Amino acid sequence: xxxxxxxxxxxxxxxxxxxxxxxxxxxxxxxxxxxxxxxxxxxxxxxxxxxxxxxxxxxxxxxxxxxxxxxxxxxxxxxxxxxxxxxxxxxxxxxxxxxxxxxxxxxxxxxxxxxxxxxxxxxxxxxxxxxxx
Numbered sequence: 300x301x302x303x304x305x306x307x308x309x310x311x312x313x314x315x316x317x318x319x320x321x322x323x324x325x326x327x328x329x330x331x332x333x334x335x336x337x338x339x340x341x342x343x344x345x346x347x348x349x350x351x352x353x354x355x356x357x358x359x360x361x362x363x364x365x366x367x368x369x370x371x372x373x374x375x376x377x378x379x380x381x382x383x384x385x386x387x388x389x390x391x392x393x394x395x396x397x398x399x400x401x402x403x404x405x406x407x408x409x410x411x412x413x414x415x416x417x418x419x420x421x422x423x424x425x426x427x428x429x430x431x432x
Contacts, residue, residue, distance in 0.1 A: 339431060340431070340432050341429060341430070341431050341432075342370060342373075342374055342429070342430045342431075342432060343427060343428065343429050343430075344366075344369050344370055344373060344427070344428045344430075345425070345426060345427040345428070346369075346425075346426060347391050347423055347424070347425045347426070348360060348361075348423070348424050348426065349421050349422070349423050349424075350412070350421070350422050350423075350424050351419075351421050351422070352414065352417070352418050352419065352420075352422060353419065354417055354418070354419045355414075355417055356413065356414045356415075356416060356417045356418075357404070357411040357412065357413045357414055358411060358412050358414065358422060358424070359409055359410070359411055360388065360403075360410050360411065360412050360424050360426055361410050361426075362408055362409050362410070363381050363408035363409075363410070364408070366378065366381075366384065366410070366428060369428070370428075370430060376432060378430045378432070381405060381408070383430065383431060384428055384429070384430055385427075385428065385429030385430070386403040386410065386426070386427075386428060386429075387426065387427040387428075387429075388400045388402070388403055388412045388424055388425070388426055389424075389425045390422065390423070390424070390425075391423030391424060391425040392423040395420070395421070395422075395423065396418060396420045396421065396422045396423075398414045398415055398416055398418050398422065399414065399415040400412050400413070400414060400415075400424065401413045401414065401415055412424050
């Protein structure tokens with residue numbers, strides 16, 4: 300929970316709109332909001348992968364261990380919670396396969412891209428994963 304200090308700083312932008320400076324807001328532990336925000340690290344991993352749905356209306360993109368390895372290789376840490384992983388999928392080549400990617404779903408430790416229709420053709424899935432450590 301945040302509370303304001305008695306020394307609130309207001310900043311005006313070029314349009315004369317006033318904003319509260321983040322370091323003038325402190326938490327109940329007397330930490331500035333800016334320090335709390337700076338301590339949060341959001342990591343992002345993106346890429347592209349050709350997958351084969353095999354006639355289904357969903358396709359495996361990655362397993363949890365594959366995603367952990369991606370972050371470990373790039374950032375040197377292993378994510379511990381798949382329930383806080385943000386996922387974005389897009390069709391990377393709509394000319395090759397015109398299906399729409401509706402979203403993502405976990406089945407156990409396997410992450411699937413869900414499709415609007417079944418297809419047997421290869422599908423390029425562009426992915427972006429977000430993890431707050």
